[in-house]
Amino acid sequence: MNLRIPGPIPVPEEILDEMARPMINHRGPEFKDLLYSATDRLKRVFETEGDVWILTASGTGAMEAALVNVLSPGDKVVNATIGVFGNRFGEIAEAYGAEVVTLASKFGTTVDLDQLRDTLKQHPDTKAVLVTHNETSTGVANDLEAVAKVVKGEFDALLLVDGISSVASMPLPTDAWGCDVVATASQKGWMLPPGLAFISMSERAWEAHAEARMPRFYFDASLYKRYYEIGQPPFTPGLSVMFAMDLALDKLLAEGMGSVFERHASIARQTRDGVKGLGLSLFPEDESTASNTITAVAVPEGVDAAKMLTLMRVEHNVVLSGGQASLSGQIFRIGHLGLTTPEDIQDVIDSLKVVLPQAGFTG
Amino acid sequence: MNLRIPGPIPVPEEILDEMARPMINHRGPEFKDLLYSATDRLKRVFETEGDVWILTASGTGAMEAALVNVLSPGDKVVNATIGVFGNRFGEIAEAYGAEVVTLASKFGTTVDLDQLRDTLKQHPDTKAVLVTHNETSTGVANDLEAVAKVVKGEFDALLLVDGISSVASMPLPTDAWGCDVVATASQKGWMLPPGLAFISMSERAWEAHAEARMPRFYFDASLYKRYYEIGQPPFTPGLSVMFAMDLALDKLLAEGMGSVFERHASIARQTRDGVKGLGLSLFPEDESTASNTITAVAVPEGVDAAKMLTLMRVEHNVVLSGGQASLSGQIFRIGHLGLTTPEDIQDVIDSLKVVLPQAGFTG
Numbered sequence: 085m086n087l088r089i090p091g092p093i094p095v096p097e098e099i100l101d102e103m104a105r106p107m108i109n110h111r112g113p114e115f116k117d118l119l120y121s122a123t124d125r126l127k128r129v130f131e132t133e134g135d136v137w138i139l140t141a142s143g144t145g146a147m148e149a150a151l152v153n154v155l156s157p158g159d160k161v162v163n164a165t166i167g168v169f170g171n172r173f174g175e176i177a178e179a180y181g182a183e184v185v186t187l188a189s190k191f192g193t194t195v196d197l198d199q200l201r202d203t204l205k206q207h208p209d210t211k212a213v214l215v216t217h218n219e220t221s222t223g224v225a226n227d228l229e230a231v232a233k234v235v236k237g238e239f240d241a242l243l244l245v246d247g248i249s250s251v252a253s254m255p256l257p258t259d260a261w262g263c264d265v266v267a268t269a270s271q272k273g274w275m276l277p278p279g280l281a282f283i284s285m286s287e288r289a290w291e292a293h294a295e296a297r298m299p300r301f302y303f304d305a306s307l308y309k310r311y312y313e314i315g316q317p318p319f320t321p322g323l324s325v326m327f328a329m330d331l332a333l334d335k336l337l338a339e340g341m342g343s344v345f346e347r348h349a350s351i352a353r354q355t356r357d358g359v360k361g362l363g364l365s366l367f368p369e370d371e372s373t374a375s376n377t378i379t380a381v382a383v384p385e386g387v388d389a390a391k392m393l394t395l396m397r398v399e400h401n402v403v404l405s406g407g408q409a410s411l412s413g414q415i416f417r418i419g420h421l422g423l424t425t426p427e428d429i430q431d432v433i434d435s436l437k438v439v440l441p442q443a444g445f446t447g
Numbered sequence: 448m449n450l451r452i453p454g455p456i457p458v459p460e461e462i463l464d465e466m467a468r469p470m471i472n473h474r475g476p477e478f479k480d481l482l483y484s485a486t487d488r489l490k491r492v493f494e495t496e497g498d499v500w501i502l503t504a505s506g507t508g509a510m511e512a513a514l515v516n517v518l519s520p521g522d523k524v525v526n527a528t529i530g531v532f533g534n535r536f537g538e539i540a541e542a543y544g545a546e547v548v549t550l551a552s553k554f555g556t557t558v559d560l561d562q563l564r565d566t567l568k569q570h571p572d573t574k575a576v577l578v579t580h581n582e583t584s585t586g587v588a589n590d591l592e593a594v595a596k597v598v599k600g601e602f603d604a605l606l607l608v609d610g611i612s613s614v615a616s617m618p619l620p621t622d623a624w625g626c627d628v629v630a631t632a633s634q635k636g637w638m639l640p641p642g643l644a645f646i647s648m649s650e651r652a653w654e655a656h657a658e659a660r661m662p663r664f665y666f667d668a669s670l671y672k673r674y675y676e677i678g679q680p681p682f683t684p685g686l687s688v689m690f691a692m693d694l695a696l697d698k699l700l701a702e703g704m705g706s707v708f709e710r711h712a713s714i715a716r717q718t719r720d721g722v723k724g725l726g727l728s729l730f731p732e733d734e735s736t737a738s739n740t741i742t743a744v745a746v747p748e749g750v751d752a753a754k755m756l757t758l759m760r761v762e763h764n765v766v767l768s769g770g771q772a773s774l775s776g777q778i779f780r781i782g783h784l785g786l787t788t789p790e791d792i793q794d795v796i797d798s799l800k801v802v803l804p805q806a807g808f809t810g
Contacts, residue, residue: 085469092470092686103466103687106448107455107640109766140642142503142682145665176664271683277470279503279642279685299543299662302508319505320634322642322685323455324466403472 086431089405090220090249090378091271092278093422095328099275099335102328110323116315118326123312125333129341130251130266130284132258137308139281140322143248143269146281148176149303150244150265151214153285154292157181159211162203162241164195164231168221168408173214173246180298185210191411192369192380194226197234204239211292212242212264218250221408223380223417224368225254229261236262242292248272251282252336253348253377253421264289270325273348273377275332275422279322345376351420351429352376358433359418362440363447367415377421380407382414384440384447389413392443400435449794452768453583453612453741454634455641456785458691462638462698465691473686479678481689486675488696492704493614493629493647495621500671502644503685506611506632509644511539512666513607513628514577516648517655520544522574525566525604527558527594531584531771536577536609543661548573554774555732555743557589560597567602574655575605575627581613584771586743586780587731588617592624599625605655611635614645615699616711616740616784627652633688636711636740638695638785642685708739714783714792715739721796722781725803726810730778740784743770745777747803747810752776755806763798 087094108114119138126136139146151173155161161182163174166189174184187203189195195215204210213235218225228245235243247256247266253273258266264286271278285293285305293305301307307318336344356366356374359381367380374380383389389406393416396402407415418432440447450457471477482501489499502509514536518524524545526537529552537547550566552558558578567573576598581588591608598606610619610629616636621629627649634641648656648668656668664670670681699707719729719737722744730743737743746752752769756779759765770778781795 085471087470087472089472089474091683092473095470100467100469104463106463107450107458107634108448109450109452109768110455110641111452111768112760112766140503140505140508140685141665142684144682145503148665179664179667180662269683271470271686277685277687278473278683279687301539301542302504302511302666304542319507320454320632320641321505322503322640322688324640324642324687325685397475403475405472405474 086402086428088419088428088432089403090417090419091421093271093275093419095277096275096423099328099332102331103277103324105324105327107323110320111316118330119315119317122326122329122333125337126282128337130258131260132284134259134287135285135309137283137305138321138326139283139303140279140319141281142278143267143281144172145303146248146267146269146283147173147246149283150267151177152180152298152300152303153305154242154265154289154296155182155212156295156297158183160185160207160209161212161214162187162207162210163214164200165189166194166216166222166224166226167191167219169219169246170216173216177214191222192224192367194224194373195231197230200231200234201238204241210241212244214244216246217256218254218375218377220249220378221411222367223375223378224373225250225375228256232261232263242288249377249421252344255345258284270329273421274329275335276325276328279325280329348376351424351426352379354426354429355379355418355420358429362433362436379418379420380415381418383416384445386444386446387440388443389416392416392439395439395442396435400439402432402435449765449791451782451791451795452766453780453782454784456634456638456782458640459638459786462691462695465694466640466687468687468690470686473683474679481693482678482680485689485692485696488700489645491700493621494623495647497622497647497649498672499645499647500668501684501689502646502666503642503682504644505641506630506644507535508666509630509632509646510536510609512646513630514540515543515661515663515666516668517605517628517652517659518545518575519658519660521546523548523570523572524575524577525550525570525573526577527563528552529557529579529585529587529589530554530582532582532609533579536579540577554585555587555730557587557736558594560593563594563597564601567604573604575607577607579609580619581617581738581740583612583741584774585730586738586741587736588613588738591619595624595626605651612740612784615707618708621647633692636784637692638698639688639691642688643692711739711783714787714789715742717789717792718742718781718783721792725796725799742781742783743778744781746779747808749807749809750803751806752779755779755802758802758805759798763802765795765798
């Protein structure tokens, strides 16, 4: 199966093999070594001197952890959303009692920096800005560095980043850009199965944590920190993904993150060129903002998206994603996170070429 | 390694092999089949006609899910705790703003039914009772059926059960006993690696859910229910453990749960007889309340528990657990959940026989 969704991703076989390793005591010396060594390497990928915690959860769990660890009910947050996952970030904040000011960009576009400035000026009591680095639902990547310059340089709010589909695939130097909390998950560029999520915390995030009153227990960073000091997890972790992570991190760092990022950029260019070559249009309004981990394509007039996706899967063994929420039927998405080969993408393009006319494409 | 802790447990090799299966689309038809089929079989193990949700979390996450889905801040709950994990149940409830009335039994004993009655009479506005079925920290199993008769038969409060180390190892007929929410986790009697947790919800729990105002998102049962209806998870789940679960559930149900329970009871008797034969004492005050999944043993006078555990691990490749919190140094624990053979236990006893005198035992 050519699994081309924005995670889970096809995991290299040697990493999958690690998933079958026998269990160990998560409160014993072997685990301690693994925890410390994996965390050190995670920090290198996050490019942070701050903390990184390994959670047993999905990316949404990590988003919740990012919020509840630094905010209190009633805190004002600006949610600069550009898609479904950005909206979710705001929904979680609301569920926990934050006062959410929504700055919604049109799907297919990025955060407008002037609008962000205006919103923050109108709301000088903003405690935190929530932003998605790479919006999986629209295939658009924000210029996070520029967003961070506004949030941290001009306003000094906390910056909470959904880096779920970007960390380990696209540059996100956590400390250099001033991100206070970055959330991500294992089934993305890490070349791992789902089951773990990671969050970073800056010193500033810890200061906020000391005052933060949103209820939390399973995601309480204080517990992670206290147990980390004795080389243990607070709760029984998804051990198998940690075994696999041990190898995946070695492979990522051996390749070098610069090369990993370039590999993602290159495969994304190939994907965009391929779909354009078929006469299709990218969904992002400005191609320079198109994501390097997921390519969103507009469903052309007359094409039955559901039929197309089914034909791709059943006839060609290529699994793509449709659009989510209001984008259902409007777009389809090709995932290219992790170790994607040019042949994987060529297979997608070749199969689309056959299937599109069968699904009503006359372009 | 003879891993004899109360989870993670040694996972049978054929089940471990399933952990290495290639990824699939968690929003595709293969996953839908797996989700429905696994959930149906989970319900058979839980003995419930109610709902069971598969969470990507540890058991503690499932305890949090149990609370936040049926309670509101300010709700009064009685926490009938008999150990460290019972205490944790209360701590999570407090973190989310419940008014917790603690009914603490002495470590090594069970919930006293008369005290429970008295407490519930004193607090007629009790919304829920929290109780641990099998307290991993003390090796004591409550008579949950009797507790349930008081809570549901005499007072009609919600009954929230930590069944983490009991479900799939000890009888816990969820519906017959009237448990409203039961929480458990994969790394226990399910013969699986950690990474997933399961909670059941009764109709009564759903009624409470409709009124419940504790903040929640990642653990919100409404989202699990809504997505279940279209054969999807709300968030990317720990797929690999689900693959393994597919086989493990088949094996459990093929063996028959009655046989699984008897197997656990038999191996527990062997363990208790073995440690008593060494001249040691069980930690539970009344042997008839000793757990069938974990045997807690009092550290005898003069024995250095840490030294003993290290010698067991380093010299004999047997991994046991020490005591937690105030029980540190006071007890050690032998896990026998999942597929434990008589030889596994004999190896523990034989090794203890050698190690105990080396660690100061003169009995």
